[in-house]
Amino acid sequence: MDFEDTREEAEFRAECRAWLEANASERAPGSEVGMSARDNETVERAQAWQAKKADAGWACITWPREYGGRGATRIQGSIWNQEEARFETPPNLFLIGQGMLGPTLMAHGTEAQQTRYLEKMLRGEEIWCQLFSEPGAGSDLAALRTRAEQDGDAWVINGQKIWTTGAQYSRWGMIVTRTSPGAVKHKGITYFIVDMHAPGVEVRPIKQINGGSSFNEVFFSDVRVPAENMIGRVNEGWRGAITTLMNERAAIGGGGMGGGVDTLVRLAQQVPIDGRPALEDAGVRQRIARLYIRQRGVQLAGLRSLTALSRGETPGPDLSIGKLVGAPLRQEMAAFALELLGPMGAVDDDAVGDRLWQQAYLGAPGGRIAGGTDEIMRNIISERVLGLPPETRVDKHVAFEDVPTGRKS
Amino acid sequence: MNFDFDDDQKALQRAVREYLERESPLSECRRVLEGEARYSETVWRGAAEMGWLGTAIPERYGGAGLGALELALVAEEVGRALAPIPFASSIYLVSEALLQLGSEAQKERYLPQLAAGTCIGAFALQEGPGHGNGQALATVLKDGAITGDKQPVLDGDVAGLYVVACRVGDQPRLALVGAGEGVKATPVACIDGSRALARLQLSGAQAELLGDGGDAAAIEHLLDRAATLMAFEQLGGADQAFAITREYVLDRYVFGRPVGSFQAIKHRLADLFVDISLARSNSYYAAWALAGSADELPVAAAAARAAASDAFDLAASEMVHMHGGIGFTWEADAQLFYKRAKLLALTLGSPTHWRDRLTLRLARESAA
Numbered sequence: 147m148d149f150e151d152t153r154e155e156a157e158f159r160a161e162c163r164a165w166l167e168a169n170a171s172e173r174a175p176g177s178e179v180g181m182s183a184r185d186n187e188t189v190e191r192a193q194a195w196q197a198k199k200a201d202a203g204w205a206c207i208t209w210p211r212e213y214g215g216r217g218a219t220r221i222q223g224s225i226w227n228q229e230e231a232r233f234e235t236p237p238n239l240f241l242i243g244q245g246m247l248g249p250t251l252m253a254h255g256t257e258a259q260q261t262r263y264l265e266k267m268l269r270g271e272e273i274w275c276q277l278f279s280e281p282g283a284g285s286d287l288a289a290l291r292t293r294a295e296q297d298g299d300a301w302v303i304n305g306q307k308i309w310t311t312g313a314q315y316s317r318w319g320m321i322v323t324r325t326s327p328g329a330v331k332h333k334g335i336t337y338f339i340v341d342m343h344a345p346g347v348e349v350r351p352i353k354q355i356n357g358g359s360s361f362n363e364v365f366f367s368d369v370r371v372p373a374e375n376m377i378g379r380v381n382e383g384w385r386g387a388i389t390t391l392m393n394e395r396a397a398i399g400g401g402g403m404g405g406g407v408d409t410l411v412r413l414a415q416q417v418p419i420d421g422r423p424a425l426e427d428a429g430v431r432q433r434i435a436r437l438y439i440r441q442r443g444v445q446l447a448g449l450r451s452l453t454a455l456s457r458g459e460t461p462g463p464d465l466s467i468g469k470l471v472g473a474p475l476r477q478e479m480a481a482f483a484l485e486l487l488g489p490m491g492a493v494d495d496d497a498v499g500d501r502l503w504q505q506a507y508l509g510a511p512g513g514r515i516a517g518g519t520d521e522i523m524r525n526i527i528s529e530r531v532l533g534l535p536p537e538t539r540v541d542k543h544v545a546f547e548d549v550p551t552g553r554k555s
Numbered sequence: 556m557n558f559d560f561d562d563d564q565k566a567l568q569r570a571v572r573e574y575l576e577r578e579s580p581l582s583e584c585r586r587v588l589e590g591e592a593r594y595s596e597t598v599w600r601g602a603a604e605m606g607w608l609g610t611a612i613p614e615r616y617g618g619a620g621l622g623a624l625e626l627a628l629v630a631e632e633v634g635r636a637l638a639p640i641p642f643a644s645s646i647y648l649v650s651e652a653l654l655q656l657g658s659e660a661q662k663e664r665y666l667p668q669l670a671a672g673t674c675i676g677a678f679a680l681q682e683g684p685g686h687g688n689g690q691a692l693a694t695v696l697k698d699g700a701i702t703g704d705k706q707p708v709l710d711g712d713v714a715g716l717y718v719v720a721c722r723v724g725d726q727p728r729l730a731l732v733g734a735g736e737g738v739k740a741t742p743v744a745c746i747d748g749s750r751a752l753a754r755l756q757l758s759g760a761q762a763e764l765l766g767d768g769g770d771a772a773a774i775e776h777l778l779d780r781a782a783t784l785m786a787f788e789q790l791g792g793a794d795q796a797f798a799i800t801r802e803y804v805l806d807r808y809v810f811g812r813p814v815g816s817f818q819a820i821k822h823r824l825a826d827l828f829v830d831i832s833l834a835r836s837n838s839y840y841a842a843w844a845l846a847g848s849a850d851e852l853p854v855a856a857a858a859a860r861a862a863a864s865d866a867f868d869l870a871a872s873e874m875v876h877m878h879g880g881i882g883f884t885w886e887a888d889a890q891l892f893y894k895r896a897k898l899l900a901l902t903l904g905s906p907t908h909w910r911d912r913l914t915l916r917l918a919r920e921s922a923a
Binding site: 415 | 556557558559560561624801804805812813815816818820821822824825826828829832833834836837839840842843846857858861862907909910911913914915917918921922
């Protein structure tokens, strides 16, 4: 048992690092890689970095060679990610395309689609967004109502998508639509590639609890999509959507913790309770210990996953707990930090403090909803890992148009 | 990255599991619970013959000469089987104490007997309710004679060798005491009747320091080592409680459906699974620290111990509850897990105590 690279891994890591050192500078401690951009300048910087990686053969290294990757192993992919994270790089705006949609096109797309889209996706020349959720279809994604109707050689899309990351700077989107409302829910769905610059596509940013706008609403009004943009067959889009979602959970998985328990310990050493450091309070120590055990447990589970990858094995199912532990943990940790601060915890002002825990607290609820809510994650663990029976479904044998969806008042 | 046990270690674990499934089924735990025996002599003899007692004892002292990682996996299987044997006392505590602190003569004398199972060891720390820190011990060693009242002592009435926490002057020390004059071990009933608890009264009994007797830090280090191994025993128990419960909720129907198809049950089992998994990852890290004598042990052992205690406790109480009324009966096996989980969580100090240590140690690291 050790935490060292094998000889091959160490050689690969050195190769990654050598290129990165020659092409980027080291990241300042504590800063994180962004996942979205607020302005065109940032988008351009991100695209330039991606192109540079692609030219040197460091883009999408785990993609098969036939699609422009290196055919690298998953452990090599992970080593590259660790090394790249040590360097100052622009936000990664390509993850949804390269991590989720690209693999879906490889599995379900036509050769023409793969040729047309994958290389530009890999090089970052075209950014992609995922058009799945709707106001009435979140956890219950298959309840989606955005319509696609055939009109000659094209399909015409009408409806609304929501929670779309990066829609404002995406060139293409992958959209799931309802094509047969008379069929049962999962059997009337068709998957398309849609041109985000086409007439009738309107992107509006959503303002979140924390004041930020990482997501958008996207409206479709008579948007015409050529038939060749269909992914898979008519009414069989659910299969492709599942491929995308599986890749999404793999992509979300680990993730950094931001302000971790070590920051919390320092805070508890600084802020007072009745004139003594909060850390001298036994109740405070109990809560910190509980948070630490979960944070450390998830990190260590990540190392166990890497071990499996390093051996060329698939990580065990008990390692798929990262999101269910990590997302509520962030929220609890931030809430506890605010409690330690006492009434000052309510101050969210640049002129007074760094707003670290206030912003973490306001941003945290999103993590428990995006990419599978806590409850969906528990369903997935209990059904796919533990083998417990699936949920009883009242909509299974009913035509979709007869199934109640959304709100009724 | 190689954060896992290797193939040889896993093969050893499989062999231990298969042996215990055969020789120490839950009926053996129940036999001790319901009978007069204080532990299972047949399982104890078997463990000695298979060489597990001496897993981490060097060959020159009659052991197998393997390491802490192998011992951790044996502990996990002992926990999974709820084996009613004095394994923790004799091995994680007394054998480890001898290995860490004992003089050469003491090791040569006692370790072969402990590895062979012919001598059972017990660790006497507590002196009544609460949590001792080694500073306020009333047991005193003076001029080779020890006097004090230790309670509870796990396996105290079946042991022939005691490592006793005591004071010499005002310094905490560890002493070795054998059975003999001035040593009185009285059985006391335990919350888990499949395991032996005792009161150990020492009145001027002959005693010697364990090596140079150690100090408060040495005692704390010993407890960290034992806590790590105990965490694996708890993980094994938690895993097994979980597995039996899962089978049950799939098999038992209510309202026309398996109990395990209700989200109220599914989500709780998912959460329990997560807690066990977190305890497992923390415990692996502590095992790594233990095997390498790493500076990380104090934090890692406390995290592993607290997490594994809570995981086994939760697994056992969910096991009782999810079995419904039958789970509350003497007849059902859920009680065996419910009782063992609580005994193990309290032995070596409660999870509340270990969480407190954990944060204090994190703070110490943060200050360093």
